[in-house]
Amino acid sequence: MAELHLTQSNWEDEVLSSDIPVLVDFWAPWCGPCRMVAPVVSEIAEEYQGKLKVGRLNTDEEPEIAVRYGIMSIPTLMIFKNGEVADQIIGAVPKEYLIEKLEQVL
Amino acid sequence: MYDVIIIGGGPAGLAAGLYASRGGLKTLICEEKVFGGQILMSYEVDNYPGFPKGISGMDLMDSFMKQAEKFGVETNYEGIKGIEDQGKTKYVILSNETKLNTKTIIIAAGASANKLNCPGEKKFTGKGVSYCATCDGAFFRGKPVAVVGGGDSALEEALYLANLTSKVYVIHRREQLRAVKALQDRAFSNKKLEFIFNHVVKEIQGDKFVNGVLIENVKTGELSRLDVDGIFIYVGITPNTKFIEDIIELNEDGYIIVNENMETNIPGIFAAGDIRVTPLRQVLTAAADGAIAASCAQKYIEMNC
Numbered sequence: 576m577a578e579l580h581l582t583q584s585n586w587e588d589e590v591l592s593s594d595i596p597v598l599v600d601f602w603a604p605w606c607g608p609c610r611m612v613a614p615v616v617s618e619i620a621e622e623y624q625g626k627l628k629v630g631r632l633n634t635d636e637e638p639e640i641a642v643r644y645g646i647m648s649i650p651t652l653m654i655f656k657n658g659e660v661a662d663q664i665i666g667a668v669p670k671e672y673l674i675e676k677l678e679q680v681l
Numbered sequence: 682m683y684d685v686i687i688i689g690g691g692p693a694g695l696a697a698g699l700y701a702s703r704g705g706l707k708t709l710i711c712e713e714k715v716f717g718g719q720i721l722m723s724y725e726v727d728n729y730p731g732f733p734k735g736i737s738g739m740d741l742m743d744s745f746m747k748q749a750e751k752f753g754v755e756t757n758y759e760g761i762k763g764i765e766d767q768g769k770t771k772y773v774i775l776s777n778e779t780k781l782n783t784k785t786i787i788i789a790a791g792a793s794a795n796k797l798n799c800p801g802e803k804k805f806t807g808k809g810v811s812y813c814a815t816c817d818g819a820f821f822r823g824k825p826v827a828v829v830g831g832g833d834s835a836l837e838e839a840l841y842l843a844n845l846t847s848k849v850y851v852i853h854r855r856e857q858l859r860a861v862k863a864l865q866d867r868a869f870s871n872k873k874l875e876f877i878f879n880h881v882v883k884e885i886q887g888d889k890f891v892n893g894v895l896i897e898n899v900k901t902g903e904l905s906r907l908d909v910d911g912i913f914i915y916v917g918i919t920p921n922t923k924f925i926e927d928i929i930e931l932n933e934d935g936y937i938i939v940n941e942n943m944e945t946n947i948p949g950i951f952a953a954g955d956i957r958v959t960p961l962r963q964v965l966t967a968a969a970d971g972a973i974a975a976s977c978a979q980k981y982i983e984m985n986c
Contacts, residue, residue, distance in 0.1 A: 606816040607721030607739030615715075615758055635819070647820045647890065647911070648807035665807030667715045670758045671776055 577620040579630035583637055589630060591658040596680055597628040601644075601651045603635045608667045609650040615670050616652070619677070626681060654680050683707050683783040685978050686773045688761050689921075691718020692964045693954025694789035695745040696971030697978075701787075702752035704979050709781070710749070711773065713760040717742035718791050719918070719955070720964050724815040724841045729964050738815075741964065761790075763924050766947050769986055784986045785949045785978040788925060788937060789971060792918035792955040792962075797829065801885030802914075809891025809911050814838035818845045821911040825850070827894055829882055830915035831858040836868045838913055843873040850907055854881045854899060877907075885912055920956045932958050943974035949981050 579589055581599065590597050600616045602609035613631075620629035634641040634649060644653065644660070652664040654677065661680045664673060685701045687694045690712030701708040710716075720726065723738035732741075750756070760776035764786055773781045794812045796802060802810055811817040814828075818841060826846045828839040831853035839849050851868070856878055858865055868874055877896065883904065884895040893908045920935045930938045930946040936959075937945055937952040944951050953970035955962045 603816075603819070605724075605737075605739075605819075606813075607717060607723075607737070607742070608715050608813065608816060610739055611715035611717045611721060611742070618758070641820075645808065645889065647809055648811050648813075648817045650816075651807060663807075666812075669713045669760045669776075671760060 577624060577629060578617065579628065581630040581632040581637070581640075583639060586640060589628070590655050593628055593655070593658075595626060595628055596661065596677075597630060597655040598677065599653045599655060600629070600631045601634050601641060601646050601649050601653065602631060603633060603649055605635075606649050612650050612667045615673070618670070619673065623677070623681075627677065656680055682770070683709050683781065684982055685709075685785045685787060685975065686711065686781060686783040687787045687789055688764075688773065689718070689789035689791050689954070689956070690716035690746075690756065691789065691791045691954060691967065692720060692742070692745060693791070693956075693967035693971040693974075694718075694787070695742070695749045696968035697787045697789060697953055697975040698749040698754040698756075698971075699745070699752060700972045700975035701978065702749065702754040704975065706975075706979060706982070708753075709755045709757065709783075711757055711759045711761055711775070713758070716746050716756070719794070722813040722815055723837070725837075726964060745968075761924055764788075764928065764950070766928065766950065771949060784982050785951065787943075787971070787974045787978060788929070788945070788950065788952040788956060789954045789967075789974075790921040790924075790956055792920045794914070795917045795919055797882055797914055797916060799882050799884055801887070801891075805885050805887055805891045808889065809887060810885060811911060811913050812915075814842050814913050817911070817913075818842050821846050823847050824910040825908065826911035826913060827852055827907060827909045828913045828915065829853075830917075831855060831860065832915065832917070833860045833864060835915035836860040836864040838915060839874055840864075840867060840871060842913065843871050846873070846911075849874050850877055850909065851875070852877045852880050852882060852894075852896060854879065882912070918955065918962075922956060942977040943970055944977060944981075949978070949985065951978055
């Protein structure tokens, strides 16, 4: 699996200080759409290897980060560029829509 | 060439996939968003036979998926632009313009949750407006919320939210609920639920996040405001039939008309689940539709291809 397990302790290094854009999948174990959207995120991680970092943040384990970014609905996918939120997608969306959003940022 | 291409990966599509692949057909399921469909949003399914203790929609769909894959069904995450019928060969056109050949098609693309289409709904989606209490309820722990709707889904989710939140207003435009009696009984005896009948939502208000809803009494026109941090919307569904409406016969509400073999107006093209005209839309009935559609697709191939 090419996705990073993101936590409070590696957030700064892996997301905010990343040289390349980062796609963060905010999820939780009890969220059905989150679990089923995971394979799409994995496919993206493979297809964009080297150009995009992909990580997953469990909002149950890391509520502080979820609150900091105003997450009130999951799945939420956020694209970070140079430490800033460049775009966000709320809810399960078609893969091609996600790719379109990514291409705009990349 | 596929024997059958199934459009949609909810209960109907996955059950059709299971029956078709188990029957030895070369089968593909195309799912645009997430495998599992609308039932993924449900915290607990307590009317699917075989699970007397209830099961989450997510776990149930996980099992459906694994069982279909066990018999070799292929899957992909592709949107569908349209379908074409050339008699013995039919085409499924993916949104990337790829054309796939198949002998039969099962349309199981389901339905989508309706929006309220009121001011503030779009702006605050994901910022207090939600269509999935199971997904998002935990973000409203100890806070007041509103649920809009009066059907089974609305009450099930209101009862789920009552476990987490401080207060649940149930806003319904009619005088009476549509939900089944057992749910109504549970809902009326839950002290955290407050019912507001004969009201519609006029506007969802807030700054960065939702902080209230403006509601209107449909009888008097009187406006009032409820202070809530979240609003969960369950106001019915619309079938996902836009992509086939030019060739498949639909009823006035946009649902696909089928015969008892789940066959549409075009021989070899079937429909199953929430997308078809049916008196009941449940996981159980969708799965049964899928089984019939797959079995009749197999018979169609034996007779015609």
